[in-house]
Amino acid sequence: MMASSNAIEGRHGDASPPKASINACLPCRKVKMKCVIATHAMECNRCVRKSLDCTFREHRRGRKPGTRLSHKSGSSISRKGRGDMSTAARSSPRRDRVSDFWADSEGLQPDSLLSHQAMRGKFSLQNILSTDHGGNIDGVATSRSVPPDDPILLGLINQQVAMGLFEYFMEKLNPYISQLDPLLHTFPYAREKSSFLFTTILSAASKYFRSELYPVLHDHAEKLYAECFRRGEKSTEIVQAIMILTYWKEPNDTRAWTSIGLAIRIGMDLGWHKLRKSARDHGGLPDPEWREIRNVERTFLVLFVYDRSLTLQTGKPWMIERNEFIESVESWGEESMANSNDHLLCSFVALRLLTGDAFDLLTPHRKSPLPRLNRLLTILQNRIEGWRKKWLGAVGPGNCHVFLVQFYGAHLQLQLFSLPLQDTNIPDMDGVGDIMPFWVSYQNSMAMLELVTKYFHFLYLAQDSVHVMTAYAAIFLIKILLSAPSTIVREIETPTIQAISDATKAFVSQCAPPGSSCTLQARFLEKALRDYSSPRNHQSRPLVYNETDNQCHGKDGQVSVPDSRVEGRESSILSGLDLCDQTQDVPDLLFGDDGSWADLFASTGFNIQEGVFFS
Structure with missing residues (x-):
């Protein structure tokens, strides 16, 4: 979008530049806010920050009653290139003043002609039929103060303790x-x-x-969430608070899908789906204002990643389509204000793209x-491997980022390459391409x-998606063991069981409280091992857990599941592990049988549809 040349010259030209209050853009003029435009910029600072349609018109002051301005070519140009229809008919001074709102509207669609307040996140009959067109359409507070529902003011937490928790969140979570x-x-x-985000x-x-x-x-945060929903409030901070609630949610909370859907809808009401790639010149903006712009953009990018991740985990459709702004994420991550967390976010966006x-x-x-499919798989594998090498070099060492880049990349490859297996029970494979x-x-x-x-030391604080992906990987391996031919199972069974056991001990070592994600994950993996061993113990070498040396042995005495790391402390979860107390037939399990797949998860304490552990 381009601003009119007259508007730019009027603000920056050498010949009698008008005052900002006289030649404000239309969005700023409607809410009576100061319109500030940086040197050589094409849009005012406020419109850039809020993704508004920055349009300049000549002012109407000083004209004689009953007359209208004579517009020269290009004197009133929308940045979208639409014509100005305000001079179509001569009107009285009162009509000019009252109809400014309608004349300033662009286009003939409802989002242009009806109340801008209703069309920009406050869609209600009262706002649509409002007779006050000069209200604050963006809900910007004129002055800042601590809201009355602040948890410190309510006595829920001491300020010094709150400051310590806030610092912990920013540094650790x-x-x-x-x-x-x-x-x-x-x-x-x-x-x-925002009290909601702060809480x-x-x-x-x-x-x-x-x-x-x-x-x-947590109860206060849930109360504020309900209040925001009831009042229909919409802001960047509300979206961020909703996402934080879903990252480390309660074990029985099944609202992640619907909550993120609400957050996406709020973002679209705020116009985030219209964010566009632009010349990323600082343009004289103060650092706080520029960071506010990136704050909105960052939140939209996080929503995009979260939306695609939920689609992979639940099989439900995504809501955010890729656009020019999302596809320019790498240049966004190279800006001077980008930090190490932004680099990790860019890697996730690039992976989804x-x-x-x-x-x-x-x-x-x-x-x-099959040959064509294998070529596609090879291309995808090479691209993901290139992505992994690139972003491992970009993210900072010594924190969770190295773990997350590798973990999410491996998870995506697992999901991609398991798709061709859905309609097969993994028969004997002779060719390299088949396998x-x-x-x-x-x-x-x-x-x-x-x-x-x-990377066990990063597990305690990991968001719930890491636990969901870990559960998926473990049950995938067990399903492989249950459905693969015996020639394959003999080769992979021992290292597979060992890997699941080692992962179980990694979660046990976190000393997490009961009901936490790490404790539920350890219990889940332990139950998966037990359920796998029980129906197979009479057809393959059974596993026997020996409580004296904390190892699993086969009948021949060979160690199958060595204790790889945890010394001196065995969890109560593992101490009662009895892997060979039943004799059942091996089920006839088709790899693509979704019902059996869901049953395996459910039997070990995981709801595959909602992505939560049973507490």
Whole structure:
């Protein structure tokens, strides 16, 4: 979009430049806010920050009553290139003043002609039929103060403790989700900006660092969530708070899908789907204003990644389509204000873009010839490997980012390469091409469990999606063992069981409280091992857990599941592990049998549809 040359010259030209208040753009003029435009910029600072349609018109002051301005070519040009229809008819001074709102509207669609307040996030009959067209359409507070529902004012938490929890969140939890800018989201800023966001930050941190405060803070966050929904409030901070609530949710909370759907709808009401790639010149904007712009963009990118991740986990359709702004994420991550968390976010966006259309091509209903399918799989594998090498070099060492890049990359390869296996029970495979999807899927599921064991010190604070992916990898391996030919099972059974056992011990070593994600994950993996051993113990070498040396042995005395890391402390979860107390027939399990797949998850305490552990 381009601003009119007269408007730019009027603000920056040498000949009698008008005052900003006289030649304000239409959005700023409607809400009576100061319109500031940087040197050589094409849009005012406020319109850039809020993604508004920045349009300049000549002012009407000083004209004689009963007359209208004579517009020269190009004197009133919308940045979208639409014509100005305000001079179509001569009108009285009163009519000019009253009809300014209608004359300033562009286009003939409802979102142009009806109340801008209703069309920009406050869609209600009262706003649509409002006779006040000069209200604050963006809900911008004229002055900042601590809201009355602030948890510190309500006495739910001491200010010093709150400051400590806030610091813990920004240093320990935020790197996992790449959502907040530490230089923008300071303690006073978050507290004054939104009680909902501020409370969810404290609630998430208290769950891990001050558990006695968690119930009251979590309840207050849920209350604020309900109030925001009831009042129809919409803001960047509300979207961020909703996402934080879903990252470390309660074990029986099944609202992630619907909550993220609400957050996406709020973002679209705020116009985020219209964000566009632009010349990323600082343009004289102060750092805080520029960080505010990136805050909105970052939140939309996080929503895009979250939306695609939920689609992969649940099989439900995504809501956010890729656009020019999302596809320019790498240049966004190279800006001077980008931080290490932004680099991780860019890697996730790039990964989703990399394979966005691949799942549709690999779904079982598309009967592609095997050689063609294998070529596609090879291309995808090479692209993901290139992505992994690139972003491992971009993210900072010494934090959770190295773990997350490798873990999410392996998970995506597992899902991609397992798709061609959906309609097969993994028969004997003679050619290399035939076995490629199976082998790459197996390797990546094993890699995920090995990463969990290697980077065990990052598990305690990991968001719930890491636990969901870990559960998926473990059950995928067990399903492979139950459905693969015996010639394959003999080769992979021992290392597979060992990998699952080592991952179990990694979660046990976190010493997490009962009901936490790590405890539920350890119980889930232990139950998966037990359920696998029980029906197979009379057809393959059974596993016997020996409580004296904490190892699993076969009948021949060979160690199958060595204790790889945890010394001196065995969990009560593992101490009662009895892997050979029943004798049942091996089920006739088809790999693509979704019912059996769901049953395996359910029997070990995991709801595959909602993505939560049973508490």
